[in-house]
Amino acid sequence: MSAPRRVTVLGAGSWGTTFAQLVADADPSARVVVWGRDAAVTEEISRAHANSRYLKGLRLPAGVSGTTDLAAALGDVDDVVLAVPVQRLRGVLATAASHLAPRPGGSSTGPTVISLLKGLELETHLRVSQVVREVLGDLPFAVVSGPNLAREIAERRPCATVAAAEQEDIADRAAALCATDYFRPFTARDVIGVEVAGAAKNLLAVGVGLAEGLGLGDNAKASVIALGLAEVTRLVVAMGGSAATVAGLAGAGDAFATCASTLSRNHRLGVGLSQGRPLQEVLDGLGGTAEAVGTARSITALAEGAGVAMGVIEQVAAVLVEGRDPRDAALHLLSQPLRDERLPWR
Numbered sequence: 001m002s003a004p005r006r007v008t009v010l011g012a013g014s015w016g017t018t019f020a021q022l023v024a025d026a027d028p029s030a031r032v033v034v035w036g037r038d039a040a041v042t043e044e045i046s047r048a049h050a051n052s053r054y055l056k057g058l059r060l061p062a063g064v065s066g067t068t069d070l071a072a073a074l075g076d077v078d079d080v081v082l083a084v085p086v087q088r089l090r091g092v093l094a095t096a097a098s099h100l101a102p103r104p105g106g107s108s109t110g111p112t113v114i115s116l117l118k119g120l121e122l123e124t125h126l127r128v129s130q131v132v133r134e135v136l137g138d139l140p141f142a143v144v145s146g147p148n149l150a151r152e153i154a155e156r157r158p159c160a161t162v163a164a165a166e167q168e169d170i171a172d173r174a175a176a177l178c179a180t181d182y183f184r185p186f187t188a189r190d191v192i193g194v195e196v197a198g199a200a201k202n203l204l205a206v207g208v209g210l211a212e213g214l215g216l217g218d219n220a221k222a223s224v225i226a227l228g229l230a231e232v233t234r235l236v237v238a239m240g241g242s243a244a245t246v247a248g249l250a251g252a253g254d255a256f257a258t259c260a261s262t263l264s265r266n267h268r269l270g271v272g273l274s275q276g277r278p279l280q281e282v283l284d285g286l287g288g289t290a291e292a293v294g295t296a297r298s299i300t301a302l303a304e305g306a307g308v309a310m311g312v313i314e315q316v317a318a319v320l321v322e323g324r325d326p327r328d329a330a331l332h333l334l335s336q337p338l339r340d341e342r343l344p345w346r
């Protein structure tokens with residue numbers, strides 16, 4: 001009989017905890033540990049199989065436990081799942097690094113690192129896979145991303161996702177880790193496309209929230225999504241990713257889910273800002289991370305570096321970063337000269 005798979009999730013928030021449930025449902029023999037910084041949360045996970053701060057009513061499988069002890073959580077682990085906010089990742093990985101040194105025999109024999117994150121690092125504009133490589137070196141890496149609102153998945157309501165890795169066997173491994181009858185991963189090789197689309201859709205969700213809060217109507221919201229996805233496609237292609245990825249689950253699929261849902265923190269952030277409330281006040285009331293804030297500057301910087309024009313995303317970023325009035329942002333877009341649809345709007 002083979003040893004049980006040992007999986008540690010770094011981050012005890014809504015998605016990390018839900019992903020732990022997925023892993024345990026996919027393989028009931030797996031030993032699944034959720035590492036968090038707050039003992040009240042991790043103790044509740046171990047004792048009551050619950051995480052009432054982030055997921056009220058959730059009942060976790062028996063194979064899931066919690067801990068605040070990083071060394072114990074990472075000792076001899078097979079898979080490490082990243083589920084802390086992107087802007088906290090580097091610090092967490094730096095502490096984790098000594099417990100996660102690549103094993104002898106090349107990258108395919110080390111623990112697999114699986115990112116659930118959707119964002120870019122503010123200071124460096126790096127994607128998560130690049131931050132991981134900088135801090136941990138060349139470990140096998142995959143990203144899982146798609147229309148995956150944690151609350152619905154915690155309730156075992158069905159959806160699909162993408163597990164992307166440069167090497168096919170690593171994508172397969174990540175997909176197998178979380179595949180259940182309610183969570184269906186498709187594999188892909190386009191890590192750049194999946195990471196950039198996942199980060200950028202957060203700004204589209206804010207844009208749709210702004211349009212919603214301003215009472216601009218469903219046509220305006222659809223226009224934000226379609227024009228925004230065209231901008232994301234141009235950026236992804238300029239960065240070496242695939243347009244098909246942006247049209248798929250990790251791009252359009254995720255944009256539709258987050259733009260449509262009041263479960264989305266980024267969507268609710270846009271609605272709050274449209275009401276003229278201060279950014280920090282809206283963030284404090286979200287009950288979780290809205291990655292659009294930290295990612296806004298990086299998306300526009302990457303676009304500028306790649307020579308890609310970004311009308312809609314740039315205006316949403318201006319609302320988030322410069323405190324631009326959302327009405328001015330909308331007026332700016334609506335007063336642009338007429339042009340061919342294939343040309344960027346800015």
Ligand SMILES: NC(=O)C1=CN([C@@H]2O[C@H](COP(=O)(O)OP(=O)(O)OC[C@H]3O[C@@H](n4cnc5c(N)ncnc54)[C@H](O)[C@@H]3O)[C@@H](O)[C@H]2O)C=CC1
Binds near residue numbers: 011036084088151287
């Ligand atoms: N919630 C969702 O529906 C989904 C979230 N994601 C992505 O997953 C990532 C994590 O999001 P959520 O779990 O939703 O966020 P969350 O806000 O629910 O949880 C984040 C967790 O990280 C912890 N944390 C923050 N700073 C930390 C630090 N320095 N050290 C240790 N722990 C720290 C917090 O205490 C919290 O437990 C984000 O990039 C998000 O975009 C992706 C798909 C779905």
Ligand SMILES: O=C(CO)COP(=O)(O)O
Binds near residue numbers: 202291
């Ligand atoms: O990425 C998500 C669903 O796919 C979660 O969206 P929010 O981070 O906006 O809540």
